[in-house]
Amino acid sequence: MNDDRSIFFKYRKIVFAVVLFMVADAVVIGVNFYNTYKSDESAVSINLSGRQRMLSQRMTKALLMTENSLARSRNVATKANLKELNLAVKLFDTTLKGFRDGGMVTGGDGNPVFLTQVETDESRKAVEETYEIWDYYLGLLQPLLSKNQEFSEEELEGMLEFVKNNPDTLTAALAFAQMNNLKILQYMNDLTTDLEHVANKRASTLRIVLLAGIFFALVNFAYTVVVSIRDLILGDHLLAQSRKETAEILATVREGLFLLDKDKKIGTQFSSSLPDILRRDIQPGADFMPHLEAIAPRSVYEAAVDYIELLLGDRVKESLVTSLNPLTDVPVLVTDTRGDTQTRYLSFFFNRVITAEQISHLLVTVQDVTDKAVLAQQVEQAKNQAKAEIETLLRLANSDFDTLQRFITNVGESLAQINAALSESHEEARERMRILNQIMRLVHGIKGEAAVLGIDMLESYAHDCEKEMIVMRDDENFGGDQMLRVVVLLEGFYQQHSSLAQVVSRLGSALGKAHSAEREDAAEDTPRKQPFVDHITALAERIAADHGKQVKVSCQLEKMFSLPNTVTRELQDISVQLVRNALAHGIEAPDKRNAHNKPLIGRLSLRCESLGHGRHSFTVRDDGCGIVPERLRKLFVEKGFMTLEEASALSDKEIATRLFLPGVSTAETPDQDSGHGIGLDVVLEKVKRMGGHMLVRSSPDKFTEFSIQFSTTP
Amino acid sequence: MSAINEKDILIFVEAVSNFFFQITQEKVEIKTAYLLEDDVPSATFDLTSYITLSGGFTGRIYFSAPHSMLTHLLLVMGEQNRSDERLLDAAGEIANTISGNARKHFGETMEISVPTSQTTKSNWLKTVVSPRSYVILVKWKHYRASVVVDIQRAEQK
Numbered sequence: 001m002n003d004d005r006s007i008f009f010k011y012r013k014i015v016f017a018v019v020l021f022m023v024a025d026a027v028v029i030g031v032n033f034y035n036t037y038k039s040d041e042s043a044v045s046i047n048l049s050g051r052q053r054m055l056s057q058r059m060t061k062a063l064l065m066t067e068n069s070l071a072r073s074r075n076v077a078t079k080a081n082l083k084e085l086n087l088a089v090k091l092f093d094t095t096l097k098g099f100r101d102g103g104m105v106t107g108g109d110g111n112p113v114f115l116t117q118v119e120t121d122e123s124r125k126a127v128e129e130t131y132e133i134w135d136y137y138l139g140l141l142q143p144l145l146s147k148n149q150e151f152s153e154e155e156l157e158g159m160l161e162f163v164k165n166n167p168d169t170l171t172a173a174l175a176f177a178q179m180n181n182l183k184i185l186q187y188m189n190d191l192t193t194d195l196e197h198v199a200n201k202r203a204s205t206l207r208i209v210l211l212a213g214i215f216f217a218l219v220n221f222a223y224t225v226v227v228s229i230r231d232l233i234l235g236d237h238l239l240a241q242s243r244k245e246t247a248e249i250l251a252t253v254r255e256g257l258f259l260l261d262k263d264k265k266i267g268t269q270f271s272s273s274l275p276d277i278l279r280r281d282i283q284p285g286a287d288f289m290p291h292l293e294a295i296a297p298r299s300v301y302e303a304a305v306d307y308i309e310l311l312l313g314d315r316v317k318e319s320l321v322t323s324l325n326p327l328t329d330v331p332v333l334v335t336d337t338r339g340d341t342q343t344r345y346l347s348f349f350f351n352r353v354i355t356a357e358q359i360s361h362l363l364v365t366v367q368d369v370t371d372k373a374v375l376a377q378q379v380e381q382a383k384n385q386a387k388a389e390i391e392t393l394l395r396l397a398n399s400d401f402d403t404l405q406r407f408i409t410n411v412g413e414s415l416a417q418i419n420a421a422l423s424e425s426h427e428e429a430r431e432r433m434r435i436l437n438q439i440m441r442l443v444h445g446i447k448g449e450a451a452v453l454g455i456d457m458l459e460s461y462a463h464d465c466e467k468e469m470i471v472m473r474d475d476e477n478f479g480g481d482q483m484l485r486v487v488v489l490l491e492g493f494y495q496q497h498s499s500l501a502q503v504v505s506r507l508g509s510a511l512g513k514a515h516s517a518e519r520e521d522a523a524e525d526t527p528r529k530q531p532f533v534d535h536i537t538a539l540a541e542r543i544a545a546d547h548g549k550q551v552k553v554s555c556q557l558e559k560m561f562s563l564p565n566t567v568t569r570e571l572q573d574i575s576v577q578l579v580r581n582a583l584a585h586g587i588e589a590p591d592k593r594n595a596h597n598k599p600l601i602g603r604l605s606l607r608c609e610s611l612g613h614g615r616h617s618f619t620v621r622d623d624g625c626g627i628v629p630e631r632l633r634k635l636f637v638e639k640g641f642m643t644l645e646e647a648s649a650l651s652d653k654e655i656a657t658r659l660f661l662p663g664v665s666t667a668e669t670p671d672q673d674s675g676h677g678i679g680l681d682v683v684l685e686k687v688k689r690m691g692g693h694m695l696v697r698s699s700p701d702k703f704t705e706f707s708i709q710f711s712t713t714p
Numbered sequence: 715m716s717a718i719n720e721k722d723i724l725i726f727v728e729a730v731s732n733f734f735f736q737i738t739q740e741k742v743e744i745k746t747a748y749l750l751e752d753d754v755p756s757a758t759f760d761l762t763s764y765i766t767l768s769g770g771f772t773g774r775i776y777f778s779a780p781h782s783m784l785t786h787l788l789l790v791m792g793e794q795n796r797s798d799e800r801l802l803d804a805a806g807e808i809a810n811t812i813s814g815n816a817r818k819h820f821g822e823t824m825e826i827s828v829p830t831s832q833t834t835k836s837n838w839l840k841t842v843v844s845p846r847s848y849v850i851l852v853k854w855k856h857y858r859a860s861v862v863v864d865i866q867r868a869e870q871k
Contacts, residue, residue, distance in 0.1 A: 422748035423755055425851050425858070480744025480851075484720045484727075487747040487848060494749070494846060 014231070017224040021217060028213030035206040041116050042199035047108050048095050048115055049192040055092040056184040060177045062088055067174055070163055078163065079156040086146050089138070096134060099127045099191065118191070120198060126191040133180045140173040256366030259353065262312055264288050267361070277346065277368050279334035295332040311350050311362055318352050325350065329373050345373035388457045395454040396507055400531035407449055408501050414442045415497060418490055422483060432478060439486065440469050441682045448576035452535040461496050465489045533557060536575055540604055543583040550601040551587055559616065560608035563712055570686050571618050575606055577679045578620040578706050586624030586704050596701050598623065614713030621705040627698040629655045656696060660684045723863050726775050727850050729815035730861055733808050734854050738790050742852040749846040750839065750862065757849040757860035758839040763805035763831035765813045769824035773865030776839060777808050783857035802831040
């Protein structure tokens with residue numbers, strides 16, 4: 001409605017001119033019609049006034065011929081002349097009355113016609129003067145006129161007899177006619193002339209009106225043209241101005257702006273920043289969805305298809321579905337100018353454009369919110385890190401301070417070993433791989449120790465490093481470039497280590513402990529049983545819980561803590577790995593244990609015993625699924641560690657020993673505790689370092705036992 | 715230590731590599747990388763050239779190479795003059811190339827000094843760089859050289 005009113009207002013001058021033109025036309029047509037009607041009347045009047053002149057002559061002629069035929073006794077001719085006289089008199093009389101009073105008369109063609117009363121003074125005077133003569137003249141003629149105007153033979157005979165018997169009547173009428181005939185003729189002539197004058201005047205008026213009408217129409221047309229052209233020029237100017245402003249806005253605005261039609265095509269105009277934000281070549285009228293599909297994650301794209309359909313339909317209110325927009329903070333993969341792929345975060349906002357109460361388009365605004373998203377991620381990361389640090393701090397506060405100090409020292413030593421390994425430069429790929437495996441074992445050791453102490457921060461970092469190095473290990477082209485990555489990871493490790501050392505140092509101060517490096521009290525450096533048993537039990541329970549399993553840990557480790565410190569520490573590290581291994585691969589989930597009629601809670605025991613003569617054994621045993629050579633063969637083939645032929649060719653013992661090779665794992669999916677093929681090779685390396693050997697015993701679905709035998713005597 | 719990544723470090727190494735490739739059609743190869751600590755090789759060779767950065771990063775980038783390597787390089791370049799001075803110039807040119815790459819990568823806001831070149835003794839780098847600076851050992855033909863990255867990302871104000 002508003003649009004209609006505004007359009008009328010906009011074009012009001014043109015509308016006014018058109019209305020004026022139509023009114024003027026109607027007036028001209030009306031005047032024309034009236035004049036035409038009057039002209040018809042004038043034509044009848046002129047025609048009949050002319051006929052009156054002729055009738056005055058016909059009457060005189062009829063009188064003269066009647067006298068002549070009567071004198072010659074020509075009865076038939078006399079009757080015809082009398083009839084002619086009657087007709088002429090009657091026609092003249094009725095017409096004259098018509099001129100005076102107006103009314104129906106016989107027209108020139110014998111049909112009745114309406115004769116209007118004369119209007120001008122000249123005409124009225126001519127008619128009145130005619131009547132002055134005609135009244136007397138008609139009285140003289142009256143005896144000669146028929147009563148009923150039927151002109152039957154008997155009546156005509158009667159009229160003939162009357163004329164024969166009263167010749168004076170005829171003579172008197174004839175004498176009057178001869179005397180006044182010219183006067184009547186003159187008056188009727190005057191009437192005709194005046195009527196013609198009136199008609200001419202009317203025709204002249206009509207011409208003037210028509211000319212005025214045409215002139216007015218031309219002026220009106222000229223006005224309309226001028227106003228229209230001026231409005232068009234003004235409109236063009238405003239349109240150009242508007243386009244210029246729109247172009248300037250679209251060129252300046254930082255957001256990507258465009259209209260999306262019902263076919264999901266991008267409008268002809270869009271902001272110049274749109275291709276930059278989407279990092280794509282956008283053409284006017286292009287399909288939007290393929291562009292979105294190319295950059296957005298599949299699930300987001302599919303949700304966006306539904307959402308856009310919903311907005312383009314009119315079934316739901318826009319405000320109700322805004323919160324469902326799946327295209328906010330969307331991670332998109334884009335290629336930068338250097339050809340590198342990078343993740344950016346974009347937000348798309350959609351607003352309906354309503355035209356004539358219908359949804360015509362969606363106005364789409366695209367914002368690059370990468371900075372905001374990255375900041376949010378950093379905040380989240382910082383929060384998580386702070387949380388992890390607090391949790392670590394709380395755990396540390398509950399931990400044995402000396403154990404922590406030893407851990408810090410151990411990690412420092414491991415990092416130095418990693419750096420030393422990196423500093424060895426080797427030509428052969430095999431040597432480089434050996435160094436990488438060595439680094440991975442050291443990292444794994446740190447991870448294990450951190451896990452025992454519940455230092456999630458470091459355990460998690462070590463795990464991430466491990467994952468990256470596993471990828472490198474599987475890369476055939478592993479070389480110096482990857483070493484650069486390893487050294488960056490090492491630097492990260494150093495930073496974690498440094499932070500942790502500071503925390504432990506502060507903790508020591510808070511606890512009033514003298515934690516100086518100069519402390520020489522050897523007894524304080526001795527590993528202690530109870531903290532270790534607590535840690536290893538907690539670790540086993542955490543890993544079990546992570547895998548949806550239950551475990552009861554029993555430890556008989558008194559002997560282990562009577563051994564030399566270096567040996568005890570090696571055994572502690574070995575314990576961590578074998579416990580991880582038992583929980584990840586050995587002990588089954590409760591439903592599986594139930595199916596094998598085993599107690600739902602798995603049992604894990606760690607035992608250290610003296611075998612006499614300075615020899616000792618360290619055993620870790622679980623009541624899990626055992627090592628089954630056939631299962632291992634199948635798994636190794638499935639995981640691509642070996643071919644079917646190779647697996648078949650190996651004995652049961654040989655296949656079991658493959659578990660101790662770097663990179664070999666039986667876990668279905670890698671996680672923090674297993675699946676990376678690091679662990680048993682670390683154990684084996686440590687056993688070798690201790691100069692011991694390892695025995696593995698197992699029974700399918702019953703137990704697995706790793707037993708290390710070693711000597712502490714030189 | 716700075717939060718720099720291997721991509722940043724590679725910018726400097728690639729500069730050295732491109733320098734050698736343009737002159738000799740032979741790229742240098744990264745042999746290994748480590749952190750400069752007490753108990754690892756010092757990575758210092760006979761001649762060392764360095765540039766000092768300020769702006770987005772602060773610190774120094776060192777290029778250290780043995781006499782023999784730079785002499786061979788001059789030979790390939792057709793240089794008749796292979797004096798110590800000329801060798802130091804060659805080391806400086808390599809540092810200049812590192813400077814160009816750094817400016818290209820980190821932008822014009824990074825200020826980079828002109829190279830300083832000097833003869834160096836075996837442990838020199840350990841005495842001047844920050845602890846745990848990155849050492850990248852590179853190889854050209856059978857020679858070893860080092861790029862030492864001792865920079866930190868400047869604190870954002």
